[in-house]
Amino acid sequence: MLKRTPLFPIYAEHGARIIDFGGWELPVQFTGIQKEHDAVRGQAGLFDVSHMGEVRVQGAGAFACLQRLTTNDVAKLAPGQCQYSLLCYPHGGVVDDLLVYKLTDQDYMLVINASNIDKDIAWLQQHLTGEVQLTNISDDTALLALQGPRAVDILAKLTDAPIQTLKTFHFLPEANIAGVTTLLSRTGYTGEDGFELYVNNKDAIALWQKLLEAGEEHGLIPTGLGARDTLRFEARLPLYGQELSAEITPLEAGLTYFVKLDKGDFIGRDALLEQKANGVPRKLVGIEMQERGIPRPHYAVYVEGKKIGEITTGTQSPTYKTNVGLALIDTAYSALGTDVYVEIRGAQVKASVVATPFHKRKS
Structure with a gap:
């Protein structure tokens, strides 16, 4: 049903x-x-x-709990502010991306993705500590x-x-x-x-x-x-299941700004610190087709016959009428202007790495 x-x-x-x-x-x-x-x-x-899912996290331990569960710094929030953040697994992959709303020092609302509601709540409950009450108000x-x-x-x-x-x-x-x-x-x-x-x-x-x-x-x-x-x-805003997943870290997805590695311990921090120190193996980049064809999710991306990654999202831009995509590829090939090839219906079609976002709002 x-x-x-x-x-x-x-x-x-x-x-x-x-x-x-x-x-x-x-x-x-x-x-x-x-x-x-x-x-x-x-x-x-x-x-x-x-x-979309909404979850209230309340109680004397709410702040400490969320500070340990999320990648952004909850200490930066005043009542009436919200922030984009992520829940990570210990290996650095993403449980979900979310918004954290601070109502009071002991009362927060999390907004989570619809497809992840049950999984997220189970994850949150598994890691609750102290006096914290979780209420699913979705x-x-x-x-x-x-x-x-x-x-x-x-x-x-x-x-x-x-x-x-x-x-x-x-x-x-x-x-x-x-x-x-x-x-x-x-x-x-x-x-x-x-x-x-x-x-x-x-x-x-x-x-x-x-x-x-x-x-x-x-x-x-x-x-x-x-x-x-x-x-x-x-606008290069990620979609869970495409630009983010249990297999893709926030650093690979270009979301380093929302990962505060210096705020203290949180789940996934050690893995992300290691990835930052060693350099991310993959990077999410923009690509624009140089030959006819539209990149679609999961289409393979090649350089000189070697598969280097795949498209996460792609379409013809409704605003600019260009055939563009986001691709998660080996970092070695992520420089702007690099020629890559997208496999479209069995043929390798030329594209190049371009700057993102594809659209910036007029101020």
Whole structure:
């Protein structure tokens, strides 16, 4: 039986095309991936991402527990701030990537990937120490993402909360948005400005409709998983199971900034220290096709007939119309401008290593 979000009942009226996404019935698109992608880059898009998992970690030992479990430095968070971080295995591979929200010194919310909820909770419980209580609030929490350069204009019509001055990776724990109590954060997964709105399931449909009404004059449209993937890919934001996995370390994935090796001990630190000292064996790079062909996930990458890695994500960029990909390859071949070959339908097609991200937001 596939799971459904609280917004499932209104998908049809927006023309949603539904797919099975990791055991969830979710919209891959509403009006078309290209149109939705362009809306987020130019105006705004509204996503239902209620399948994501939310976990509360509370108690006197919450900080110490999270400091030992995650790679980023939880000590840097003040109440009302959140950070991108990772859970690692002792060998350095990734359990999951996540957001850590600090409500108080003894109360945090973790936002985890839908496909990893059970695995992550088991991992967290296995490593809890001291007075810490873990509560899975995923089934009670809906999550809407309002993303794009007009997001702040749209939201301003529905709230008196100080959203204009809310900084990126900061949040308001109880904002009133169109009469709905919302944990509102200035975060997202698109490479554009935007907000994520965590609400009780019962309020999700009403808030979705209020946002669409407020955003109509600003070009806001419902946006599905297809555009979510192309948007995050252009911004070089990783997807668990592609750029990150139990076999790929954060250092190989280019996420060194979120791994604070000097903060003290955490799970995976020894392995990551060793990898940093010895040099990462593989590196996640951008590639652009120089000959006709689109790189797709798991396509092999070669240099002089030798396999050096594979594509993790690839497509034709909806913004720039170039055929580009992210590839995890041997570090020896990762310099910008290096010629590589992607195996596409049995033929080796020329590409070159290029700078990422493929898209940077206009400030």
